Amino acid sequence: MNIIDNGPLPNVFDLEAATVENTTYRTVAWTGRYLQVTLMSIPPGSSIGLEVHPETDQFVRIDAGRGQVLMGPAEDDLSFRADVSDGWSVQVPAGSWHDIVNTGEEDLRLYVVYAPSHHASGIVQQTSADAERDEESGRDEPPSWTVQPSAPRDEKA
DSSP, X not given: OOOOOOTTSOOOOOHHHHHXXXXXXXXXXXXXXXXXXXXXXXXXXXXXOOBBOTTOEEEEEEEESEXXXXXXXXXXXXXXXXXXXXXXXXXXXXXXXEEEEEOSSSOEEEEEEEESOOSOTTOEESSHHHHHHHHHHTOSOOOTTSOOOSSOOOSBO
């Protein structure tokens, strides 16, 4: 399935099919003024990467595979743990440290809704290393037309 981020214009696509077919670490599928939809594929034994977004709530839905959610108030206090699989959702409050680890034998396929938008519109990152490089270079910033918190962003994307 070919996904084109035409945000902030109206858009429709089969989200479940796109998520299950996605093979990239992260593909931004749609960027609005107030929220964003990304598709992710995490290989067995890998994770999305421990992170915190002080000003961004997240909704995550698993569409294929198995994983474990780790969440907590601090990087070294991930006291919330839950096993998840196809059909499960995860709600990550702004300011919560979180990670999702693929504990299965197939790629973990999921989509994430960020509010507010968190990544560059339409960016495709094949691997987590690509995502980290884009973050460090400033290439993975939300578009200027998105509504962002007034406080500075001090977080790992």
